[in-house]
Amino acid sequence: MKLAVAGLLPDDYRKIDSGFLRQLSDDGFKAVGCYEEPLVELGAEGRKEFKAKLDDFGLGVHSWFVVTDTHIRHDHPDRSRDVDRFRLSAEMAHELDAESVGTSPGSFDPRFRWAGHPDNLKHEGRELMADSMREICPFYEDADVKLGLEFGSASVVISPQQALWVLNAVQSPILGVYADPVNQAHSYDSLFNSGEIINQLFDYLGPYILCYHARDAWVIPGYEMHIRAGAAGKGVMDFRTFFKRAKALNPSLSLLIEHTPVEEIREARDYVRKIAEEVGLQIE
Secondary structure (H helix, E strand, C coil): CCECCCCCCCCCCCCHHHHHHHHHHHHHCCCCEECCHHHHHHHHHHHHHHHHHHHHCCCCCEEEEEECCCHHHEEEEEEEHHHHHHHHHHHHHHHHHEEEEEECCCCCCCCCCCCCCCHHHCHHHHHHHHHHHHHHHHHHHHHHHHEECCCCCCCCCCCCEEEEHHHHHHHHCEEEECCCCCCCCCCHHHHHHHHHHHHHHHHHHHHEEEEECCCCCCCCCCCCCCCEEEECCCCCCCCCCCCHHHHHHHHCCCEEEEECHHHHHHHHHHHHHHHHHCCCCCCC
């Protein structure tokens, strides 16, 4: 397994220097998670220089997200522009030899793509998502780049079963999913039995998993439900089951440390290394 990390790059990728990249490599990371906008701002020549800098230190581009929910809003005025963003991201990912590009299923809440909404529970949302993926996936097929769906409780695709329905409806060889069990921790019951949701994730979607995400979740005490996510090792997620299933499925896939405060990244790295070693999963 290769370690990747998100959230460490500066806002302006032109400011990345050799000392920063050397430290990333020395810390054991093999790839970096990026953001779409800074890559667009670099332009084609800037992206070529960015990739060359990474190559010098044995680093690659892991992934980034096309952040939009207009793919389930076919009458949205921004939808055409956002479809073009997917097209450009496919081209950029090919230039950078990125592992994949990701996106969220979206939500019917107009305020935020990761907001719960009663209409998200209707099958219509999954049908709209599949329609859009059939339109978007050819960009990635032409570029020979994987497109990863990150789904979860506050979107129109909630469960592994629903994600499998979308994958079967689209039938694209490049469309897969990101294995992030925290996204399926919908309740205290699922969180405290996270081994069960991890097993479901692998049972239903194993052949479609593109990479693994390392973050944790925990409960903040109170009368209202408060589930928070953050650094691996800080919560109650069953990483032993997660890594056992990853080892059995495909131990060569990457593990992305994400949604982790900068000051806690090395601690999270050490935690995942420790659990991986306990279950016999080798990390490069």
